[in-house]
Amino acid sequence: MDTVSYPTAHQEAITITKRLTRQQSRELTREQLLQAAAELFAEHGVNGTSVEQIVEHAGYTRGAFYGNFEGKHQLVLALLDQHTQRELEEMQQLSLDAGSFDNLMEHLRSWYRQRDETLGSWLALRTELWLYGLRDPELLPVLAVRERRSRAALAQALEQGFAARSVAPPAPVEFLALVMYSLGDGLSIQRVLCPEDSDIDTVANAIELLMRSWSALSRNPAPAEEASRPSPGRPTTKGRTPSIEKPEKNP
Amino acid sequence: MDTVSYPTAHQEAITITKRLTRQQSRELTREQLLQAAAELFAEHGVNGTSVEQIVEHAGYTRGAFYGNFEGKHQLVLALLDQHTQRELEEMQQLSLDAGSFDNLMEHLRSWYRQRDETLGSWLALRTELWLYGLRDPELLPVLAVRERRSRAALAQALEQGFAARSVAPPAPVEFLALVMYSLGDGLSIQRVLCPEDSDIDTVANAIELLMRSWSALSRNPAPAEEASRPSPGRPTTKGRTPSIEKPEKNP
DNA sequence: CATTTCAGATACAGACCTGTATTTGGATAC
Protein backbone atom coordinates (compact mmCIF):
# COMPACT_ATOMS: atom_id res chain seq x y z
CA MET A 1 0.00 0.00 0.00
CA ASP A 2 2.88 2.31 -0.69
CA THR A 3 3.80 3.15 -4.28
CA VAL A 4 0.86 2.66 -6.55
CA SER A 5 -2.40 4.52 -6.99
CA TYR A 6 -3.20 5.21 -10.54
CA PRO A 7 -6.86 5.27 -9.92
CA THR A 8 -7.65 3.06 -12.90
CA ALA A 9 -7.87 -0.69 -12.76
CA HIS A 10 -5.21 -1.38 -10.21
CA GLN A 11 -3.82 -4.43 -11.91
CA GLU A 12 -1.88 -2.17 -14.23
CA ALA A 13 -0.36 -0.37 -11.32
CA ILE A 14 0.70 -3.70 -9.94
CA THR A 15 2.80 -4.64 -12.93
CA ILE A 16 4.44 -1.26 -12.82
CA THR A 17 5.45 -1.19 -9.21
CA LYS A 18 5.27 -4.26 -7.07
CA ARG A 19 3.30 -7.44 -7.22
CA LEU A 20 0.60 -7.05 -4.64
CA THR A 21 -0.55 -10.03 -2.69
CA ARG A 22 -4.23 -10.78 -2.81
CA GLN A 23 -4.83 -9.43 0.63
CA GLN A 24 -2.95 -6.23 -0.09
CA SER A 25 -4.91 -5.78 -3.24
CA ARG A 26 -8.14 -6.27 -1.39
CA GLU A 27 -7.20 -3.80 1.28
CA LEU A 28 -6.18 -1.28 -1.30
CA THR A 29 -9.50 -1.63 -3.03
CA ARG A 30 -11.37 -1.24 0.21
CA GLU A 31 -9.38 1.83 1.11
CA GLN A 32 -9.95 3.40 -2.28
CA LEU A 33 -13.64 2.74 -2.04
CA LEU A 34 -13.74 4.41 1.36
CA GLN A 35 -11.80 7.36 0.05
CA ALA A 36 -14.05 7.76 -2.94
CA ALA A 37 -17.11 7.48 -0.75
CA ALA A 38 -15.77 10.14 1.60
CA GLU A 39 -15.28 12.58 -1.25
CA LEU A 40 -18.66 11.95 -2.77
CA PHE A 41 -20.43 12.04 0.57
CA ALA A 42 -18.90 15.41 1.27
CA GLU A 43 -20.11 16.75 -2.03
CA HIS A 44 -23.47 15.10 -2.48
CA GLY A 45 -24.34 13.66 0.89
CA VAL A 46 -24.67 10.07 1.95
CA ASN A 47 -28.15 9.66 0.58
CA GLY A 48 -27.28 11.63 -2.50
CA THR A 49 -24.57 9.18 -3.47
CA SER A 50 -25.27 5.81 -5.04
CA VAL A 51 -23.09 2.76 -4.76
CA GLU A 52 -22.68 2.99 -8.49
CA GLN A 53 -21.21 6.48 -8.23
CA ILE A 54 -18.83 5.39 -5.53
CA VAL A 55 -17.36 2.49 -7.44
CA GLU A 56 -17.15 4.52 -10.60
CA HIS A 57 -15.31 7.30 -8.80
CA ALA A 58 -12.91 4.75 -7.38
CA GLY A 59 -12.41 3.08 -10.73
CA TYR A 60 -14.15 -0.21 -10.04
CA THR A 61 -17.51 -1.81 -10.64
CA ARG A 62 -20.25 -2.83 -8.27
CA GLY A 63 -18.76 -6.31 -7.97
CA ALA A 64 -15.80 -4.91 -6.09
CA PHE A 65 -18.07 -3.04 -3.76
CA TYR A 66 -20.26 -5.91 -2.71
CA GLY A 67 -17.18 -8.03 -2.31
CA ASN A 68 -15.86 -5.62 0.31
CA PHE A 69 -18.97 -4.33 2.02
CA GLU A 70 -22.36 -5.71 2.80
CA GLY A 71 -23.98 -2.57 1.51
CA LYS A 72 -23.83 1.17 1.75
CA HIS A 73 -24.83 1.13 5.38
CA GLN A 74 -21.82 -0.90 6.37
CA LEU A 75 -19.55 1.30 4.33
CA VAL A 76 -20.84 4.36 6.14
CA LEU A 77 -20.18 2.58 9.41
CA ALA A 78 -16.61 1.88 8.40
CA LEU A 79 -16.14 5.42 7.22
CA LEU A 80 -17.56 6.81 10.39
CA ASP A 81 -15.24 4.66 12.39
CA GLN A 82 -12.21 5.76 10.43
CA HIS A 83 -13.20 9.38 10.55
CA THR A 84 -13.94 9.63 14.25
CA GLN A 85 -10.85 7.62 15.05
CA ARG A 86 -8.67 10.09 13.21
CA GLU A 87 -10.32 13.04 14.86
CA LEU A 88 -9.81 11.52 18.24
CA GLU A 89 -6.16 10.92 17.51
CA GLU A 90 -5.65 14.48 16.41
CA MET A 91 -7.23 15.73 19.58
CA GLN A 92 -5.17 13.43 21.74
CA GLN A 93 -2.06 14.56 19.96
CA LEU A 94 -3.04 18.10 20.72
CA SER A 95 -3.40 17.33 24.37
CA LEU A 96 0.00 15.65 24.41
CA ASP A 97 1.81 18.47 22.68
CA ALA A 98 0.24 21.27 24.62
CA GLY A 99 2.23 22.29 27.67
CA SER A 100 1.34 25.92 28.15
CA PHE A 101 -1.56 27.97 26.95
CA ASP A 102 0.53 29.70 24.38
CA ASN A 103 1.75 26.41 23.11
CA LEU A 104 -1.75 25.04 22.91
CA MET A 105 -2.90 28.14 21.08
CA GLU A 106 -0.09 27.87 18.60
CA HIS A 107 -1.06 24.30 17.85
CA LEU A 108 -4.69 25.20 17.46
CA ARG A 109 -3.84 28.08 15.21
CA SER A 110 -1.73 26.03 12.85
CA TRP A 111 -4.28 23.25 12.93
CA TYR A 112 -7.06 25.55 11.80
CA ARG A 113 -4.78 27.13 9.24
CA GLN A 114 -4.01 23.80 7.68
CA ARG A 115 -7.63 22.83 7.70
CA ASP A 116 -8.93 26.06 6.24
CA GLU A 117 -8.38 25.14 2.63
CA THR A 118 -10.47 22.00 2.89
CA LEU A 119 -12.75 23.20 5.66
CA GLY A 120 -15.85 23.12 3.52
CA SER A 121 -15.69 19.55 2.37
CA TRP A 122 -14.24 18.35 5.63
CA LEU A 123 -17.09 19.88 7.57
CA ALA A 124 -19.65 18.65 5.11
CA LEU A 125 -18.45 15.10 5.55
CA ARG A 126 -18.33 15.46 9.30
CA THR A 127 -21.86 16.80 9.28
CA GLU A 128 -23.13 14.09 7.01
CA LEU A 129 -21.73 11.43 9.25
CA TRP A 130 -23.08 13.20 12.29
CA LEU A 131 -26.56 13.25 10.82
CA TYR A 132 -26.25 9.66 9.80
CA GLY A 133 -25.27 8.66 13.31
CA LEU A 134 -27.99 10.77 14.79
CA ARG A 135 -30.60 8.82 12.89
CA ASP A 136 -29.36 5.40 13.78
CA PRO A 137 -30.25 4.61 17.39
CA GLU A 138 -27.52 1.98 17.56
CA LEU A 139 -24.93 4.34 16.22
CA LEU A 140 -25.57 7.40 18.29
CA PRO A 141 -24.05 6.02 21.50
CA VAL A 142 -20.92 4.96 19.67
CA LEU A 143 -20.59 8.40 18.19
CA ALA A 144 -21.21 9.94 21.57
CA VAL A 145 -18.40 7.96 23.15
CA ARG A 146 -15.94 9.14 20.54
CA GLU A 147 -17.04 12.70 20.95
CA ARG A 148 -16.73 12.47 24.68
CA ARG A 149 -13.20 11.17 24.42
CA SER A 150 -12.21 14.00 22.14
CA ARG A 151 -13.56 16.48 24.60
CA ALA A 152 -11.84 14.68 27.43
CA ALA A 153 -8.53 15.04 25.63
CA LEU A 154 -9.20 18.72 25.23
CA ALA A 155 -10.15 18.99 28.88
CA GLN A 156 -6.84 17.47 29.80
CA ALA A 157 -4.98 19.96 27.66
CA LEU A 158 -6.91 22.76 29.31
CA GLU A 159 -6.14 21.43 32.74
CA GLN A 160 -2.43 21.47 31.92
CA GLY A 161 -2.75 24.94 30.48
CA PHE A 162 -4.40 26.33 33.56
CA ALA A 163 -1.91 24.59 35.80
CA ALA A 164 0.97 26.02 33.81
CA ARG A 165 -0.41 29.48 34.40
CA SER A 166 -1.39 28.61 37.93
CA VAL A 167 -4.86 29.97 37.57
CA ALA A 168 -7.89 28.12 38.79
CA PRO A 169 -10.33 27.32 36.02
CA PRO A 170 -13.55 29.31 36.39
CA ALA A 171 -15.62 26.15 35.91
CA PRO A 172 -14.94 22.43 35.65
CA VAL A 173 -12.50 21.86 32.84
CA GLU A 174 -14.89 19.33 31.31
CA PHE A 175 -17.39 22.09 30.95
CA LEU A 176 -14.83 24.48 29.56
CA ALA A 177 -13.72 21.82 27.09
CA LEU A 178 -17.28 21.33 26.02
CA VAL A 179 -17.62 25.03 25.43
CA MET A 180 -14.38 25.36 23.54
CA TYR A 181 -15.01 22.30 21.43
CA SER A 182 -18.49 23.47 20.56
CA LEU A 183 -17.22 26.90 19.75
CA GLY A 184 -14.80 25.39 17.27
CA ASP A 185 -17.62 23.52 15.57
CA GLY A 186 -19.98 26.44 15.48
CA LEU A 187 -17.42 28.89 14.19
CA SER A 188 -16.34 26.50 11.49
CA ILE A 189 -19.92 26.32 10.33
CA GLN A 190 -20.16 30.08 10.19
CA ARG A 191 -16.87 30.28 8.38
CA VAL A 192 -18.12 27.97 5.69
CA LEU A 193 -21.41 29.80 5.44
CA CYS A 194 -20.04 33.32 5.44
CA PRO A 195 -16.34 33.24 4.60
CA GLU A 196 -16.29 37.01 4.30
CA ASP A 197 -17.28 37.45 7.93
CA SER A 198 -14.31 35.67 9.35
CA ASP A 199 -10.75 35.04 8.42
CA ILE A 200 -8.43 32.13 8.65
CA ASP A 201 -7.55 32.80 12.28
CA THR A 202 -10.97 33.66 13.57
CA VAL A 203 -11.54 30.35 15.25
CA ALA A 204 -8.18 30.45 16.93
CA ASN A 205 -8.64 34.07 17.90
CA ALA A 206 -12.04 33.39 19.37
CA ILE A 207 -10.66 30.56 21.40
CA GLU A 208 -7.82 32.71 22.55
CA LEU A 209 -10.27 35.38 23.62
CA LEU A 210 -12.13 32.71 25.50
CA MET A 211 -9.03 31.62 27.31
CA ARG A 212 -8.04 35.12 28.24
CA SER A 213 -11.54 35.83 29.40
CA TRP A 214 -11.51 32.83 31.63
CA SER A 215 -8.21 33.81 33.08
CA ALA A 216 -9.58 37.26 33.76
CA LEU A 217 -12.64 35.79 35.35
CA SER A 218 -10.50 33.66 37.60
CA ARG A 219 -8.54 36.62 38.75
CA ASN A 220 -11.65 38.71 39.26
CA PRO A 221 -14.50 36.28 39.72
CA ALA A 222 -17.57 38.09 41.06
CA PRO A 223 -18.72 41.33 39.51
CA ALA A 224 -20.99 43.47 41.62
CA GLU A 225 -24.00 42.19 39.68
CA GLU A 226 -27.34 43.29 40.92
CA ALA A 227 -27.18 41.30 44.10
CA SER A 228 -30.85 40.56 43.86
CA ARG A 229 -32.01 38.47 40.93
CA PRO A 230 -34.09 35.57 42.17
CA SER A 231 -32.45 33.35 39.53
CA PRO A 232 -35.75 31.81 38.63
CA GLY A 233 -34.92 28.82 36.53
CA ARG A 234 -31.60 27.38 37.59
CA PRO A 235 -32.05 24.16 39.45
CA THR A 236 -29.72 21.59 38.00
CA THR A 237 -26.15 20.61 38.44
CA LYS A 238 -24.19 19.92 35.34
CA GLY A 239 -23.23 22.99 33.46
CA ARG A 240 -23.64 25.50 36.24
CA THR A 241 -21.61 28.56 35.74
CA PRO A 242 -20.61 28.96 39.38
CA SER A 243 -17.01 28.63 40.18
CA ILE A 244 -15.40 25.36 40.99
CA GLU A 245 -17.14 22.15 41.74
CA LYS A 246 -14.89 19.87 39.89
CA PRO A 247 -15.67 16.60 38.39
CA GLU A 248 -18.82 15.11 37.08
CA LYS A 249 -18.98 11.54 36.00
CA ASN A 250 -17.23 12.21 32.70
CA PRO A 251 -15.71 8.85 31.72
CA MET B 1 -56.83 28.57 7.33
CA ASP B 2 -58.01 28.69 10.91
CA THR B 3 -60.19 25.87 12.23
CA VAL B 4 -59.65 22.80 10.17
CA SER B 5 -56.76 20.39 9.90
CA TYR B 6 -57.84 16.84 9.96
CA PRO B 7 -54.88 15.69 7.99
CA THR B 8 -56.98 13.53 5.71
CA ALA B 9 -58.47 14.69 2.45
CA HIS B 10 -59.24 18.24 3.33
CA GLN B 11 -62.55 18.40 1.60
CA GLU B 12 -64.13 16.63 4.55
CA ALA B 13 -62.76 19.22 6.91
CA ILE B 14 -64.24 21.91 4.74
CA THR B 15 -67.79 20.67 5.05
CA ILE B 16 -67.35 20.39 8.80
CA THR B 17 -65.98 23.83 9.51
CA LYS B 18 -65.97 26.49 6.88
CA ARG B 19 -66.16 26.46 3.17
CA LEU B 20 -62.68 27.23 1.96
CA THR B 21 -62.19 29.25 -1.14
CA ARG B 22 -60.09 27.65 -3.83
CA GLN B 23 -57.13 29.79 -3.03
CA GLN B 24 -57.36 29.05 0.66
CA SER B 25 -57.57 25.39 -0.07
CA ARG B 26 -54.53 25.59 -2.27
CA GLU B 27 -52.53 27.45 0.33
CA LEU B 28 -53.54 24.97 2.96
CA THR B 29 -52.34 22.13 0.80
CA ARG B 30 -49.10 23.87 0.14
CA GLU B 31 -48.55 24.54 3.80
CA GLN B 32 -49.30 20.97 4.74
CA LEU B 33 -46.89 19.70 2.14
CA LEU B 34 -44.19 21.97 3.51
CA GLN B 35 -44.91 20.83 7.02
CA ALA B 36 -44.80 17.16 6.05
CA ALA B 37 -41.59 17.71 4.16
CA ALA B 38 -40.00 19.43 7.14
CA GLU B 39 -40.80 16.51 9.40
CA LEU B 40 -39.57 13.91 6.97
CA PHE B 41 -36.45 15.87 6.11
CA ALA B 42 -35.59 16.08 9.76
CA GLU B 43 -35.94 12.36 10.17
CA HIS B 44 -34.59 11.01 6.91
CA GLY B 45 -32.80 13.88 5.28
CA VAL B 46 -33.65 15.76 2.13
CA ASN B 47 -32.16 13.17 -0.17
CA GLY B 48 -33.55 10.36 1.92
CA THR B 49 -37.09 11.54 1.38
CA SER B 50 -39.02 11.01 -1.83
CA VAL B 51 -41.79 13.18 -3.14
CA GLU B 52 -44.02 10.18 -2.79
CA GLN B 53 -43.31 9.93 0.93
CA ILE B 54 -43.98 13.61 1.40
CA VAL B 55 -47.37 13.60 -0.22
CA GLU B 56 -48.33 10.41 1.54
CA HIS B 57 -47.34 11.86 4.90
CA ALA B 58 -49.40 14.94 4.15
CA GLY B 59 -52.37 12.89 3.00
CA TYR B 60 -52.28 13.73 -0.68
CA THR B 61 -51.01 12.23 -3.91
CA ARG B 62 -48.28 13.30 -6.25
CA GLY B 63 -50.72 15.31 -8.29
CA ALA B 64 -51.14 17.77 -5.46
CA PHE B 65 -47.41 18.10 -5.16
CA TYR B 66 -46.64 18.91 -8.75
CA GLY B 67 -49.55 21.29 -8.79
CA ASN B 68 -47.91 23.31 -6.02
CA PHE B 69 -44.21 22.94 -6.66
CA GLU B 70 -42.03 22.49 -9.68
CA GLY B 71 -40.18 19.71 -8.00
CA LYS B 72 -38.42 18.77 -4.80
CA HIS B 73 -35.75 21.36 -5.35
CA GLN B 74 -38.22 24.17 -5.35
CA LEU B 75 -39.93 22.82 -2.28
CA VAL B 76 -36.63 22.77 -0.43
CA LEU B 77 -36.10 26.35 -1.49
CA ALA B 78 -39.46 27.35 -0.11
CA LEU B 79 -38.82 25.46 3.08
CA LEU B 80 -35.45 27.02 3.49
CA ASP B 81 -36.95 30.42 3.01
CA GLN B 82 -39.64 29.80 5.57
CA HIS B 83 -37.23 28.32 8.05
CA THR B 84 -34.57 30.99 7.90
CA GLN B 85 -37.21 33.69 7.95
CA ARG B 86 -38.61 32.35 11.19
CA GLU B 87 -35.21 32.07 12.75
CA LEU B 88 -34.40 35.59 11.82
CA GLU B 89 -37.63 36.83 13.32
CA GLU B 90 -36.96 35.01 16.54
CA MET B 91 -33.55 36.54 16.77
CA GLN B 92 -34.85 40.00 16.02
CA GLN B 93 -37.51 39.56 18.63
CA LEU B 94 -34.79 38.65 21.08
CA SER B 95 -32.88 41.78 20.29
CA LEU B 96 -35.98 43.89 20.76
CA ASP B 97 -36.94 42.38 24.08
CA ALA B 98 -33.50 42.39 25.59
CA GLY B 99 -32.74 45.50 27.56
CA SER B 100 -30.23 44.37 30.12
CA PHE B 101 -27.92 41.40 30.20
CA ASP B 102 -30.03 39.65 32.75
CA ASN B 103 -33.07 40.19 30.66
CA LEU B 104 -31.35 38.86 27.60
CA MET B 105 -30.15 35.85 29.52
CA GLU B 106 -33.62 35.14 30.79
CA HIS B 107 -34.95 35.20 27.27
CA LEU B 108 -32.22 32.94 26.04
CA ARG B 109 -32.75 30.55 28.87
CA SER B 110 -36.45 30.18 28.28
CA TRP B 111 -35.87 29.95 24.56
CA TYR B 112 -33.52 27.03 24.93
CA ARG B 113 -35.81 25.43 27.47
CA GLN B 114 -38.71 25.52 25.08
CA ARG B 115 -36.61 24.22 22.28
CA ASP B 116 -35.04 21.40 24.23
CA GLU B 117 -37.82 18.91 23.69
CA THR B 118 -37.62 19.16 19.94
CA LEU B 119 -33.97 20.09 19.72
CA GLY B 120 -32.99 16.91 17.91
CA SER B 121 -35.37 17.16 15.01
CA TRP B 122 -35.12 20.91 14.85
CA LEU B 123 -31.36 20.77 14.59
CA ALA B 124 -31.50 17.93 12.11
CA LEU B 125 -33.71 19.96 9.82
CA ARG B 126 -31.57 23.03 10.24
CA THR B 127 -28.50 21.02 9.42
CA GLU B 128 -30.09 19.39 6.42
CA LEU B 129 -31.04 22.74 5.01
CA TRP B 130 -27.62 24.10 5.79
CA LEU B 131 -25.97 21.28 3.88
CA TYR B 132 -28.38 21.72 1.04
CA GLY B 133 -27.59 25.39 0.79
CA LEU B 134 -23.90 24.72 1.08
CA ARG B 135 -24.02 22.57 -2.02
CA ASP B 136 -25.94 24.97 -4.17
CA PRO B 137 -23.70 27.81 -5.28
CA GLU B 138 -26.72 30.01 -5.94
CA LEU B 139 -28.19 29.33 -2.57
CA LEU B 140 -25.20 29.79 -0.33
CA PRO B 141 -25.12 33.59 -0.58
CA VAL B 142 -28.80 33.82 0.24
CA LEU B 143 -28.29 31.65 3.26
CA ALA B 144 -25.29 33.70 4.25
CA VAL B 145 -27.29 36.92 4.19
CA ARG B 146 -29.91 35.47 6.49
CA GLU B 147 -27.29 34.19 8.86
CA ARG B 148 -25.57 37.53 8.89
CA ARG B 149 -28.78 39.31 9.75
CA SER B 150 -29.43 36.97 12.62
CA ARG B 151 -26.00 37.61 13.99
CA ALA B 152 -26.47 41.32 13.48
CA ALA B 153 -29.61 41.21 15.57
CA LEU B 154 -27.71 39.42 18.28
CA ALA B 155 -24.91 41.95 18.04
CA GLN B 156 -27.40 44.68 18.60
CA ALA B 157 -28.75 42.96 21.67
CA LEU B 158 -25.22 42.59 22.96
CA GLU B 159 -24.48 46.21 22.35
CA GLN B 160 -27.49 47.18 24.41
CA GLY B 161 -26.49 44.75 27.10
CA PHE B 162 -23.02 46.15 27.41
CA ALA B 163 -24.30 49.68 27.36
CA ALA B 164 -26.77 48.89 30.11
CA ARG B 165 -23.92 47.67 32.24
CA SER B 166 -21.69 50.45 31.04
CA VAL B 167 -18.83 48.14 30.24
CA ALA B 168 -16.89 48.37 27.04
CA PRO B 169 -17.07 45.20 25.00
CA PRO B 170 -13.71 43.42 24.89
CA ALA B 171 -13.94 43.09 21.11
CA PRO B 172 -16.25 44.37 18.37
CA VAL B 173 -19.77 43.30 19.19
CA GLU B 174 -20.08 41.74 15.75
CA PHE B 175 -17.27 39.43 16.67
CA LEU B 176 -18.77 38.68 20.04
CA ALA B 177 -22.10 37.96 18.41
CA LEU B 178 -20.41 35.60 16.00
CA VAL B 179 -18.84 33.79 18.89
CA MET B 180 -22.00 33.58 20.92
CA TYR B 181 -24.10 32.50 17.99
CA SER B 182 -21.61 29.83 17.04
CA LEU B 183 -21.39 28.64 20.58
CA GLY B 184 -25.14 28.14 20.62
CA ASP B 185 -24.93 26.04 17.48
CA GLY B 186 -22.01 23.97 18.62
CA LEU B 187 -23.42 23.29 22.05
CA SER B 188 -26.75 22.30 20.60
CA ILE B 189 -24.96 19.75 18.47
CA GLN B 190 -23.18 18.35 21.47
CA ARG B 191 -26.38 18.26 23.41
CA VAL B 192 -28.04 16.19 20.75
CA LEU B 193 -25.04 13.91 20.46
CA CYS B 194 -24.41 13.42 24.15
CA PRO B 195 -27.50 14.42 26.11
CA GLU B 196 -25.98 12.99 29.28
CA ASP B 197 -23.10 15.42 29.16
CA SER B 198 -25.20 18.53 29.34
CA ASP B 199 -28.51 19.56 30.75
CA ILE B 200 -31.32 21.72 29.60
CA ASP B 201 -29.62 24.91 30.72
CA THR B 202 -26.13 24.18 29.56
CA VAL B 203 -26.30 26.37 26.50
CA ALA B 204 -27.68 29.26 28.47
CA ASN B 205 -25.19 28.71 31.25
CA ALA B 206 -22.30 28.60 28.85
CA ILE B 207 -23.42 31.82 27.28
CA GLU B 208 -23.80 33.39 30.66
CA LEU B 209 -20.30 32.34 31.55
CA LEU B 210 -19.16 33.89 28.33
CA MET B 211 -20.83 37.17 29.18
CA ARG B 212 -19.45 37.27 32.64
CA SER B 213 -16.01 36.43 31.33
CA TRP B 214 -16.15 39.26 28.89
CA SER B 215 -17.24 41.63 31.55
CA ALA B 216 -14.36 40.50 33.68
CA LEU B 217 -11.98 40.93 30.79
CA SER B 218 -13.22 44.45 30.23
CA ARG B 219 -12.65 45.38 33.80
CA ASN B 220 -9.25 43.75 33.87
CA PRO B 221 -8.06 43.61 30.31
CA ALA B 222 -4.35 42.77 30.16
CA PRO B 223 -2.96 39.99 32.24
CA ALA B 224 0.76 40.06 32.85
CA GLU B 225 1.18 37.50 30.09
CA GLU B 226 4.70 36.65 29.13
CA ALA B 227 5.40 40.02 27.62
CA SER B 228 7.47 38.42 24.94
CA ARG B 229 5.72 36.11 22.51
CA PRO B 230 6.53 37.18 18.97
CA SER B 231 2.97 36.37 17.93
CA PRO B 232 4.13 34.55 14.85
CA GLY B 233 1.08 34.06 12.71
CA ARG B 234 -1.32 36.90 13.30
CA PRO B 235 -1.39 39.30 10.41
CA THR B 236 -5.01 39.92 9.56
CA THR B 237 -7.71 42.21 10.75
CA LYS B 238 -11.09 40.71 11.22
CA GLY B 239 -11.36 38.60 14.28
CA ARG B 240 -8.41 39.94 16.19
CA THR B 241 -8.72 39.41 19.87
CA PRO B 242 -7.27 42.79 20.84
CA SER B 243 -9.53 45.16 22.56
CA ILE B 244 -11.66 47.61 20.72
CA GLU B 245 -11.47 48.52 17.10
CA LYS B 246 -15.10 48.71 16.34
CA PRO B 247 -16.85 48.18 13.16
CA GLU B 248 -16.03 46.12 10.16
CA LYS B 249 -18.10 46.32 7.07
CA ASN B 250 -20.86 44.13 8.46
CA PRO B 251 -23.93 45.08 6.42
C1' DC C 1 2.90 -26.01 -15.22
C1' DA C 2 -1.56 -27.60 -13.61
C1' DT C 3 -5.04 -26.79 -10.31
C1' DT C 4 -7.50 -24.29 -7.10
C1' DT C 5 -9.06 -20.03 -5.24
C1' DC C 6 -10.75 -15.71 -4.99
C1' DA C 7 -11.04 -10.47 -6.24
C1' DG C 8 -13.42 -8.20 -9.14
C1' DA C 9 -16.39 -7.77 -13.72
C1' DT C 10 -20.66 -8.67 -16.01
C1' DA C 11 -25.55 -9.76 -16.50
C1' DC C 12 -30.06 -9.62 -14.78
C1' DA C 13 -34.49 -9.02 -12.14
C1' DG C 14 -37.03 -6.36 -9.13
C1' DA C 15 -38.11 -2.21 -6.68
C1' DC C 16 -38.75 2.53 -6.52
C1' DC C 17 -38.92 7.12 -8.01
C1' DT C 18 -39.76 10.97 -11.05
C1' DG C 19 -42.38 13.80 -14.17
C1' DT C 20 -46.01 14.24 -17.45
C1' DA C 21 -50.42 13.44 -19.49
C1' DT C 22 -55.05 12.63 -18.64
C1' DT C 23 -59.15 12.39 -15.81
C1' DT C 24 -62.45 13.62 -12.09
C1' DG C 25 -65.41 16.18 -9.18
C1' DG C 26 -66.25 20.01 -6.35
C1' DA C 27 -65.97 25.31 -6.51
C1' DT C 28 -67.00 29.37 -9.15
C1' DA C 29 -69.51 32.25 -12.38
C1' DC C 30 -73.41 33.29 -14.97
Place this chain on the structure above:
DNA sequence: GTATCCAAATACAGGTCTGTATCTGAAATG
Protein backbone atom coordinates in the same frame (compact mmCIF):
# COMPACT_ATOMS: atom_id res chain seq x y z
C1' DG D 1 -79.02 24.93 -12.43
C1' DT D 2 -75.85 24.74 -16.02
C1' DA D 3 -71.28 25.59 -17.88
C1' DT D 4 -66.66 26.41 -16.81
C1' DC D 5 -62.55 25.98 -14.22
C1' DC D 6 -59.09 24.13 -11.56
C1' DA D 7 -57.09 21.45 -7.49
C1' DA D 8 -56.06 17.13 -6.85
C1' DA D 9 -56.23 12.03 -8.27
C1' DT D 10 -54.95 8.54 -11.43
C1' DA D 11 -52.37 6.29 -15.12
C1' DC D 12 -48.27 5.70 -17.51
C1' DA D 13 -43.48 5.76 -19.49
C1' DG D 14 -38.89 6.25 -18.54
C1' DG D 15 -34.88 6.15 -15.60
C1' DT D 16 -31.93 4.79 -11.78
C1' DC D 17 -30.65 2.07 -8.03
C1' DT D 18 -29.96 -2.17 -5.53
C1' DG D 19 -28.58 -6.86 -4.67
C1' DT D 20 -27.69 -11.35 -6.39
C1' DA D 21 -26.09 -14.75 -9.39
C1' DT D 22 -22.75 -15.97 -12.57
C1' DC D 23 -18.43 -15.49 -15.00
C1' DT D 24 -13.32 -14.53 -15.68
C1' DG D 25 -8.63 -14.20 -15.14
C1' DA D 26 -4.85 -13.45 -12.27
C1' DA D 27 -2.65 -15.10 -7.70
C1' DA D 28 -1.73 -18.83 -4.70
C1' DT D 29 -0.38 -23.64 -4.10
C1' DG D 30 1.77 -27.89 -5.11
